[in-house]
Amino acid sequence: MANKKNIVVEINPEIREALVEMGAVDAYKCYQCGKCASVCPWFQVGTYEFLVFRFPLETVLGLIASSEDKDDLAREVDKIYRCVGCEACVDQCPLGVKMPHILRSARRILVDFGSYPENLKSVVQKIRNVGNPLGEPREKRADWAEEIGVKDYSEEMEILYFACCLPSYDTRLKNVAKATAFLLKRAGVSFGILGAKESCCGEAIRRVGAESVYQETARSNIGNFKESGVKKVLVSSPHCYVTFQKEYPDLGGEFDAVHSTEFFWKCIEQGKILPKKSFGKKVVYHDPCTLGRQSGIYDAPRNILGSIPDLELLEVEDFSRNLSLCCGAGSGALWIDWPKGERMADIRIKQLVDTGADVIAVACPYCLQMFEETVKAMNLNVQVMDVSEILFESLGEDEVR
Numbered sequence: 001m002a003n004k005k006n007i008v009v010e011i012n013p014e015i016r017e018a019l020v021e022m023g024a025v026d027a028y029k030c031y032q033c034g035k036c037a038s039v040c041p042w043f044q045v046g047t048y049e050f051l052v053f054r055f056p057l058e059t060v061l062g063l064i065a066s067s068e069d070k071d072d073l074a075r076e077v078d079k080i081y082r083c084v085g086c087e088a089c090v091d092q093c094p095l096g097v098k099m100p101h102i103l104r105s106a107r108r109i110l111v112d113f114g115s116y117p118e119n120l121k122s123v124v125q126k127i128r129n130v131g132n133p134l135g136e137p138r139e140k141r142a143d144w145a146e147e148i149g150v151k152d153y154s155e156e157m158e159i160l161y162f163a164c165c166l167p168s169y170d171t172r173l174k175n176v177a178k179a180t181a182f183l184l185k186r187a188g189v190s191f192g193i194l195g196a197k198e199s200c201c202g203e204a205i206r207r208v209g210a211e212s213v214y215q216e217t218a219r220s221n222i223g224n225f226k227e228s229g230v231k232k233v234l235v236s237s238p239h240c241y242v243t244f245q246k247e248y249p250d251l252g253g254e255f256d257a258v259h260s261t262e263f264f265w266k267c268i269e270q271g272k273i274l275p276k277k278s279f280g281k282k283v284v285y286h287d288p289c290t291l292g293r294q295s296g297i298y299d300a301p302r303n304i305l306g307s308i309p310d311l312e313l314l315e316v317e318d319f320s321r322n323l324s325l326c327c328g329a330g331s332g333a334l335w336i337d338w339p340k341g342e343r344m345a346d347i348r349i350k351q352l353v354d355t356g357a358d359v360i361a362v363a364c365p366y367c368l369q370m371f372e373e374t375v376k377a378m379n380l381n382v383q384v385m386d387v388s389e390i391l392f393e394s395l396g397e398d399e400v401r
């Protein structure tokens with residue numbers, strides 16, 4: 001007869017209470033069906049074992065980050081920071097368990113102890129010091145806008161355009177901010193920016209677990225928005241969108257946030273923007289997790305693309321809309337470099353390219369940056385563009401001045 005070993009699990013109520021206090025209360029709802037693990041993008045990656053259904057159980061038992069062995073703890077920290085916050089699991093869980101909140105509570109504890117990835121520490125520091133994750137000077141935040149004559153926001157304007165950190169500073173992504181500004185001008189909208197007065201919306205660092213720096217940053221934005229008389233904020237990033245819409249109200253910041261795809265689709269419907277130039281390419285639209293699953297915006301970007309002459313719109317079969325696979329950049333993962341063979345973006349790009357598209361359309365700066373880098377690394381002949389850039393091209397050059 002084989003020897004039976006008794007496995008003794010030591011429950012740690014202190015850790016359990018700390019996790020629940022930090023927001024992991026959903027752990028008690030989980031009945032361990034395992035569905036979350038099968039829809040998690042790590043399951044598609046297939047080279048890294050991420051049995052996410054364990055986290056609720058380990059929370060209830062107080063076992064998360066409980067090891068005193070340095071190597072074990074490092075492995076666990078790596079696991080805790082593998083979640084990209086895509087919410088595929090939340091979408092499919094029969095009990096609506098908010099897994100990212102369970103992981104975020106563990107991250108909050110790790111951040112408090114300074115035991116989290118070095119790259120993310122650097123991002124948190126940069127946001128605290130200069131208001132953006134790139135560590136660029138505040139006074140350069142509006143450079144993209146000065147080049148094309150975008151005005152500073154003032155109270156009588158209809159809209160504050162909040163371009164997000166990446167389109168404000170990154171050489172490639174500045175084109176998204178510029179295309180958006182041109183489209184707003186074309187639609188006859190009065191708008192401006194706050195430039196150096198803006199800071200990062202703080203979404204990524206909140207998901208990383210750096211709650212106090214998030215709150216400091218968010219309060220600074222809320223104060224500046226209120227002082228400037230902001231009512232409506234148009235954003236290019238779905239991450240800014242959910243933060244302004246769902247999280248700033250908890251800190252007293254009630255602003256009407258609108259994503260550029262929703263806004264521009266309305267402009268097209270109202271005849272304020274007329275896409276008329278032939279695009280002549282096959283385009284596949286990638287649903288960003290934060291715009292699709294987390295905000296329910298699936299149709300506006302597709303409607304915009306569908307209104308452009310001679311643009312063939314393609315879909316990724318089985319992995320579209322709420323089943324879209326994450327680009328792998330959420331919850332701070334944009335700044336974590338996982339080994340080759342363990343990158344979600346590689347899998348997603350393959351799905352998108354296999355449709356036969358010439359252009360991958362996105363509506364999120366994180367997806368754009370992730371896919372641009374991946375396409376270059378894989379040496380693929382496919383363009384990555386934001387929906388606003390495609391719409392801008394469809395106006396014809398004479399339309400934007």
Ligand code: SF4
Pocket residue numbers: 029030031032033034035036037053056092093094095096097099
């Ligand atoms: S799908 Fe929901 S209930 Fe099932 S294991 Fe995952 S978190 Fe638990």
Ligand code: SF4
Pocket residue numbers: 036039040041042052082083084085086087088089090099100
């Ligand atoms: S949020 Fe996404 S990455 Fe995180 S556990 Fe759920 S499915 Fe996996």
